[in-house]
Amino acid sequence: MDSTSRVLLQPKxxxxxxxxxxxxIQKLSTHxxxxxxxxxxxxxxxxxIYTAYLSHAVWIGLHLGAFVIGGFAKAKEGIEExxxxxxxxxxxxxxxxxxxxxxxxxxxxxxxxxxxxALSGALETYTLQKSNREISALMNLQPETALLIYxxxxxxxxxxxxxIGDLVLVRAGERIPADGMITVxxxxxxxxxxxxxxxxxxxxLESEVFAGTVALNGSIQVKITKPASETLFQKIxxxxxxxxxxxxPSQLFIEKFxxxxxxxxxxxxxIMMFLPYLLFDWPLSESIYRAMILxxxxxxxxxxxxxxxxxxxxxxxxxxxxxxxxxxxHVENLGHVKAIALDKTGTLTNGQPVVTDAYFAVxxxxxxxxxxxxxxxxxxxxxxAKAIASYSAEAMKKFDITMEQVKTIAGKGIxxxxxxxxxxxxxxxxxxxxxxxxxxxxxxxAAEGKTVVCARKDGELVAVFALKDTIRSEAxxxxxxxxxxxxxxxxxxxxxxVTAKAxxxxxxxxxxxxxxxPVEKVKQIKRLRKQYGNVxxxxxxxxxxxxxxxxxxxxAMGEGTDVALETADMVxxxxxxxxxxxxxxLSKKMNQIVKQNIFFSIAVISVLILSNFFQVIDMPLxxxxxxxxxxxxxxxxxxxxK
Numbered sequence: 001m002d003s004t005s006r007v008l009l010q011p012k013x014x015x016x017x018x019x020x021x022x023x024x025i026q027k028l029s030t031h032x033x034x035x036x037x038x039x040x041x042x043x044x045x046x047x048x049i050y051t052a053y054l055s056h057a058v059w060i061g062l063h064l065g066a067f068v069i070g071g072f073a074k075a076k077e078g079i080e081e082x083x084x085x086x087x088x089x090x091x092x093x094x095x096x097x098x099x100x101x102x103x104x105x106x107x108x109x110x111x112x113x114x115x116x117x118a119l120s121g122a123l124e125t126y127t128l129q130k131s132n133r134e135i136s137a138l139m140n141l142q143p144e145t146a147l148l149i150y151x152x153x154x155x156x157x158x159x160x161x162x163x164i165g166d167l168v169l170v171r172a173g174e175r176i177p178a179d180g181m182i183t184v185x186x187x188x189x190x191x192x193x194x195x196x197x198x199x200x201x202x203x204x205l206e207s208e209v210f211a212g213t214v215a216l217n218g219s220i221q222v223k224i225t226k227p228a229s230e231t232l233f234q235k236i237x238x239x240x241x242x243x244x245x246x247x248x249p250s251q252l253f254i255e256k257f258x259x260x261x262x263x264x265x266x267x268x269x270x271i272m273m274f275l276p277y278l279l280f281d282w283p284l285s286e287s288i289y290r291a292m293i294l295x296x297x298x299x300x301x302x303x304x305x306x307x308x309x310x311x312x313x314x315x316x317x318x319x320x321x322x323x324x325x326x327x328x329x330h331v332e333n334l335g336h337v338k339a340i341a342l343d344k345t346g347t348l349t350n351g352q353p354v355v356t357d358a359y360f361a362v363x364x365x366x367x368x369x370x371x372x373x374x375x376x377x378x379x380x381x382x383x384x385a386k387a388i389a390s391y392s393a394e395a396m397k398k399f400d401i402t403m404e405q406v407k408t409i410a411g412k413g414i415x416x417x418x419x420x421x422x423x424x425x426x427x428x429x430x431x432x433x434x435x436x437x438x439x440x441x442x443x444x445x446a447a448e449g450k451t452v453v454c455a456r457k458d459g460e461l462v463a464v465f466a467l468k469d470t471i472r473s474e475a476x477x478x479x480x481x482x483x484x485x486x487x488x489x490x491x492x493x494x495x496x497x498v499t500a501k502a503x504x505x506x507x508x509x510x511x512x513x514x515x516x517x518p519v520e521k522v523k524q525i526k527r528l529r530k531q532y533g534n535v536x537x538x539x540x541x542x543x544x545x546x547x548x549x550x551x552x553x554x555x556a557m558g559e560g561t562d563v564a565l566e567t568a569d570m571v572x573x574x575x576x577x578x579x580x581x582x583x584x585x586l587s588k589k590m591n592q593i594v595k596q597n598i599f600f601s602i603a604v605i606s607v608l609i610l611s612n613f614f615q616v617i618d619m620p621l622x623x624x625x626x627x628x629x630x631x632x633x634x635x636x637x638x639x640x641x642k
Contacts, residue, residue, distance in 0.1 A: 032073075033073050033118065033121060033122045034119075034122035036069050036070055036072065036073060036118060037070055037115060037118035037119045037121075037122050039069050039070075040066045040067075040069045040070025040071075040111070040114060040115045040118060041066075041070070041115045041119070043062050043063075043065055043066040043069070043111075044062075044063070044066050044108065044111045044112060044115055046062065047059055047062040047063060047066075047108070048108065059107075060107065063102070063107040063108065063110070063111045066111040066114065066115065067098065067102070067110070067111055067114055070111070070114040070115050070117075070118040071095065071098065071114040071117070071118060073118065073121065074091045074094065074095070074114075074117060074118060074121055075091065075095050077091055078090075078091025078092040078094075078095060079092070087262075087263075088262045088263060088266070089262060090262065090299060090300060090301055090304050092262070093262050093265065093266070093295070093299045094113065094114075094117050094299055094301065096266070096295060097110075097113060097292065097295040097296040097299060098110040098111070098113045098114050098117075100291075100292040100295055101113060101292055101296070101619060101623075103292075104285070104288060104289055104292055106292075106619045108620075109619040109620050109623050112620070112623050112624075112627075113296060113623045113626075113627065116623065116624075116627030116628070116630075116631065117301065117627055117630075119627075119631065142159075142175075142211065142212050143159055143174075143175045143176075143177045143211075143212075144158065144159060145157065145158055145159060145177070146158075146159050146162055146168045146177035146178070147168055147169045147170070147171075148162070148166060148167070148168055149167045149168065149169055149221065150166075150167075154169060159177045159178060159211075159228045160228050160229075162177065162178050162224050162227065162228060163224065163227065164224055164225060164226065164227060165223065165224060166223070166224045167183065167221055167222070167223055167224075168180070168221070168222050168224065169219065169220075169221055169222075170215045170219065170220050170221075170222055171215070171219045172187065172215055172216065172217055172218055172219055173214065173215070173216070174214070174215060175211075175212060175213065175214050175215075176189070176209050176210065176211055176212070176213050176214070176215060176222060177211060177228075178211045178222075178224050178226060178227070178228050178231055179208070179209070179210050179211055179224070179225055179226040179230075179231045180208075180209055180222040180223050180224045180225050180226070181206055181207070181208055181209070181222065181223050181225055182203055182204065182205055182206065182207050182209060182220050182221070182222055182223075183205070183206075183221050183222070183223045184205075184220060184221035185205075185218055185219055185220035185221060186202070186203060186204045186205065186207075186218055186220065187202075187203055187215040187216060187217055187218035187219070187220050188201065188202050188203070188215075188216045188217050188218075189201050189202075189203050189209060189213050189214065189215055189216065190213060190214040190216055191210065191213045203220070208225075209222055210231065211228070211231040212231075261300055262300075265294075265295065265298045265299065266295075268294065268298070269291045269292075269294055269295045269298075270291075272287065272290060272291040272294055273287055273288050273291040274287065275287075276290065286615075289619070290612055290613070290615070292619070293612045293617065293618070293619055293622045294609065294612055296619070296622045296623055296626055297605065297608035297609055297612055297617075297622045297625065297626045298605060298608075298609055299626060300601070300605065301626065301627070301629075301630040302597070302600070302601035302604060302605070302626070302629040302630040302632075302633050303598065303601040303602065303605070305597075305601075305630055305633050305634050305637075306594060306597030306598045306601055306633050306637075307328075307594050307597070307598075307637075308328075308637075309633075309634045309637030309638060310590050310593045310594050310597065310636070310637030310640060311328040311331060311332070311590065311594075311637075312328075312637075313590075313637055313638055313639075313640035313641045314331050314586055314587065314589075314590040314640050315328065315331060316641060317586065317640055317641055318331075318583055318586060321579065321582065322558075322572065322573040322574040322576070322579060323570060323571070323572060323573070323579050323580075323582070323583045324570060324571045324573060325569070325570045326568075326569050326570060326571075327569070330553055330569040330570055331586075331587050331590060332587065332590070332591060332594075333534065333552050333553050333569075333587075334536065334553050334570070334583060334584055334587040335584060335587030335588040335590065335591045336533075336534040336552075336591075337487060337534050337535065337536045337552065337553060337584065338486075338487060338488065338532040338533055338534050338535070339487060339488040339489075339490070339528050339531070339532040339534075339535045339536075340482060340487055340488070340489055340490075340535070340536045340537070340538065340580075341490050341491070341492050341521075341524065341525060341528060341535065341536070341537045341538070341547070341551070342489065342490070342491050342492070342509075342537075342538045342539075343491075343492060343493065343537075343538065343539035343540060343541065343544050344469075344491055344492075344493035344495055344500065344503055345469060345493070345495070345541070346539075346540040346541060346557060346559075346560065347538050347539055347540050347544075347557055347577075348471055348472060348475050348491060348503060348507055348577075349469040349470060349471055349472060349475075349503065350469065350470055350471075350472055351469065351540075352383070352387070352469065353383055353384055353387045353451065353467040353468060353469050354387055354390075354391070354467065354468065354469075354470055355387055355388060355390075355391035355465050355466070355467055356450060356466050356467065356468045356470070357445060357450070357464075357465070357466035358370070358391070358463065358464070358465050358466075359437070359438045359441055359463065359464045360462065360463050360464075361437075361460075361461065361462045361463070364457075364462045364463065367395050367398060367399075368395075368399060369455070369457075369462055369463050370391075370392045370395040370463070371392060371395040371396045371398060371399045371401055372399075372401055372418055372423060373388060373392060373423075373425060373455045373463060373465075374388060374389050374391070374392020374393065374395060374396045375392075375396055375401045375403055375418075376403060376406065376414055376415075376416045376423060376425060377389040377392070377414070377425065379403070379406045379408075379414065379416075380408060380414050384451060384453060384467055385414065385425075387467055388425075388453065388465055388467070391465070401418065402418070403416045403417070403418055404416065404417040404418070405417045412426045412427065413425045413426030413427065413453075414426075421457060421458055422457075422458050422459075423455065423456070423457055424455070424456045424459075425453060425454070425455045425456075426453070426454060426456075427452070427453070427454065428442050428452050428454050428464075429454070433461065434454065434461050437461055437464060438464070441464060442454075442464060445464075445466040446498070447498065448466075448468075448502055449468065449498050449499035449500075449501065449502025449503065450466040450467060450468045450499075450502075451466070451467045451468065452464060452465070452466055452467075453465045453466075453467065471503065471506055471507055472575070472577060474576055474577055474578045475507050475577050476506070476507055476508055477578055478577035478578045478580060478581060479507050479508045479509060479577075480508060481578065481581040482580070482581060482584075483508070483510070485581065485584065487584075488510050488511075488528075488532060489509045489510045489511075490509060490510060490511040490512065490513065490524075490528070491503065491504050491507070491509050491511075491512040491513070492512075492513050492516045492520075492521045492524055492537075492547065493512065493513070493514055493516055494514075494515065494516055494517060494543070495514060495515075496514060496515065497514040497515070499514075500512045500513075500514035501514075517543075518543045518544075518545075518546050518547070519546075521537075521543070521544070521546065521547040522546045522547050522550050524547075525537055525547050525550045525551050526550060529550075529551075529552065534552045534553075535551050535552050535553075536551055536552065536553040536554070536555055537550070537551035537553075537554055537555065538555040538556075538557070538572075538577070538580070539554075539555075539556065539557070539560070539564055539568075540556060540557035540559065540560030540564050541560065541564060544556075544560075544564055545564055545567040548564060548567045548568050548569075549567050553569050553570065554567055554568040554569045554570075555568055555569070555570050555571070555572065555580065556568030556570075556571045556572070557571075557572055557575045558571055558572055558573040558574060558575050559575055570583070586640070589640065590640060593636055593637060593639065593640065594637075596636060597633040597636055597637065600629065600632070600633060601629055601630075601633055604625060604626070604629040605626075605629075607625075608622060608625050608626060
């Protein structure tokens, strides 16, 4: 929508609060599947208690009601999927089993089968709703309207109508409607919705702010830099949604296996109705009865439910802690990782150089010299100059300094005149005087992988600053934990070997590869995959995107480039490398639970089938054993939510 076509909206009347009855109805509708299962169970219990007082017709009618109420949702789902996919499924198998039980006179057992099957389905739905809760919470944090400033007027407009360049007013306590930059005012911003960090972040002029975060203590004007559909907030929502839709290899295998298995079971049930009667002299009624029990116990409900609840629970829990997976396949793969490659700048390090050391000539006034150097560096846009200016900020406040003839020396540094004295800030010179400065400190600093900047007063060296892109505070602990888990760690960086070695040693990495361009990073990832099988790559830049795509699991830092975020399989929203070890532990636990569920469900099915063939179990025990195992595997998967 064009800005000129926007209409000034009139103040709206205060909306009435929804009634308690309406709220109750809304809650009831969201849990309809569980409610239907419980009503079905209540009818069965009533019919069982008052069997002696009910006529046969009423007793049958109650069970039919239990069938319809409890089984409607699953039957509808099964029929729709059968028509759509043109193949039978577990839902249809359970419908046939319940009808078969009723057909041979076991109305109560058939109704119980429907009740427990509906209950297990309600538990699966609960798992999905629990996983969706993070999305719902995020969406509730996303403002629907914004206060647009246009031609001196304030207009309320839908957030979706905001365009890049629009100016919006955000008052204290309000949520920022879209990603942008502060043009007027300052405030502390609660960014916990984005980063998970509880401490507010101070934002001043030209600071970047994100949609969904809260301006706490000051009104600001924000210039929109991204449309609502492309904000970081919206990307988080999209990532969680895509994670739920994408299935793991185990889940895909089970779903393919399910179709074939259902057909095989139905064929075997058809054979068992008559084969024992013809070959083993079983009564026909017994043969049909055993076939119906086989239909119940052989249904792979527990097997089908072994994976998805656990996967959704893992995705849900990781999302709460600021680790976003783009699909179940990546949750499963992460637990198998044997080696992790890490980018340096912005991943292992903070991505910004800072002054780590400062040395001054013996006769120099350190505070005054620092102030002059800082004042000169303020005139430069170079990252090293900004770092030195920031370091000198306190010293500059103490002196009133005026600089003249500030000039940038291309490829060398910057110079200026102050009170007739010529100052120059540039790289070290290979002179004997500079090399012996502070007993050869320049060579020592360079050997540590630091960038050295020299300040000269009328040609004489008076100060040396060493700068370095410092390692993230949590990086060392994260690397230690990864190595304790038997994971090989290697840094892939485009930086020089000296700096790369220093960072690798400080971080405690197993290895490093320097002068690594994007193509070389891809080659190294392929080499690691051949050597270790399952490899993860962590990066944040455009140059990391090819390697992220090549790795088994690509991991992007939350503050990384859009390309890295789009390419990666999972995202660390808080840029906290220690979260990786927690995510790996969660993945391993999920894989363990899935294996437990699969083994348990297959074992139960096998025992029940054999027991039925040897006429050890009857219909009620078959129903309880089969549906009980389904509920147990779902509950086992839900353990990950704790």
